[in-house]
Amino acid sequence: MVENRKAQAPCVGDAASGSNSKIMPCPDTRPPQFKPLTCDTDDEKNFPFVEVLGPDKTAKRFALGTRASFAVERFNKKLVDAVRPVVCVQAYKEGEDPVEFGPDAPLISKCTWDLRVVQEAPFEPIGVGDKIPNGELSYLDDDGKLQAHCIHDLVREKRVVIFGIPGAFTPTCSVKHVPGFLQRAEEIMDRGVKEIICVTVNDPFVVKEWEKTFPNNKHIKFLCDGSATWTKKIGLELDLIDRGMGIRSRRYCLLVDDTVVKIANIEEAGGLEVSTADRIMQDLETSKGS
Template sequence: MAPTISAGDVIPDGKLSYLDENNQKQDLSVHSLAAGKKIVIVGVPGAFTPTCSQKHVPGFIEKAEELKAKGVDEILCVSVNDHFVMKEWSKSFPENKHVKFVADGSGAYTRSLGLELDLSEKGLGIRCRRFALLVEDQKVKAANIESGGEFTVSSADDILKAL
């Protein structure tokens, strides 16, 4: 299935969740978060997976200050994992100060973007396709979406070029 979200689209609303510093579950509305702001949504197939943990997410952590300097208000890392897993994964990046790890536990938000990835044959179920979206005031300015398990167009450097 081809991705459905693209540059020029209004980002769909949806709820994502995370555990706060007191381990209390918090829900956030994508539309509320993106209203009047510039945000980056980084989608990854799974927490603790090799490319996500060693390349994709570290790039956004390393380039967060540059992204913020170019006007990015929030950087979200989303995966079809639960909020407990996302909290534990975030702890594996002690240097992180700006990337918020959020959960799309049931994959509902991923489906609304049209970015689900079926990895059932590998025993992983339905996951999120790897992507990076630049969103300004709820409108997608850049949709850098990978095909399959690739990592060629969705890096922090690719988003910096789009800014």
């Protein structure tokens, strides 16, 4: 958008000074007003750029021919990393209906472009060699206060095992999956693993109560992805809406070394076979994760 600001001319004359100059009012100092840049703006014709209104409603200028998807990245990299959006772009003139284009459309018109996120594209399941996406996982501390961990802070410059479960208090998770990691936690950490993290799609209050059912736990960090935001980013969400459980997580176990996935054991169905503590221990012993 173009910013229209009135010139800040000095006030002329001063009643206290006795000057004979005519006293002129100071200019209007209200905040600048914004309006769309139209294709017909004469004073912009000599400048090869387009004005783009981004998803966060701020405006930036881009060279003619810039791809819309590139513009979105520059506008809000955090948004792109978070949801991998499918982008719908619109070119519009005041008084006319907008024309829509896909994310690879070149910004070739001096109209105003409006970039909108219209849907989330599904992510491919994470695999060996992929960099773990960043995000936040929450938990309740010992004082009952809500806290959050940045995922990259948890996995940067160290080896970490992350295993995911559909939800707290579910039978398989409570009776088999988590107990398996409790039993073999020290062996796993003896193989150079600094953290063992259990990620579940539940709110922190539920998970805090669930964690209390494992009083002998010393090594597993229970973290929450309540809305499955991060779980979707690694492509491992599980649709259990028909069962009244909403979006959950597939069972998986990842070995992450300095943000890069070295082992990705992901369950294809509802069973518990490849994402167990026994399996990750076997992989570590055979140096699969080196």
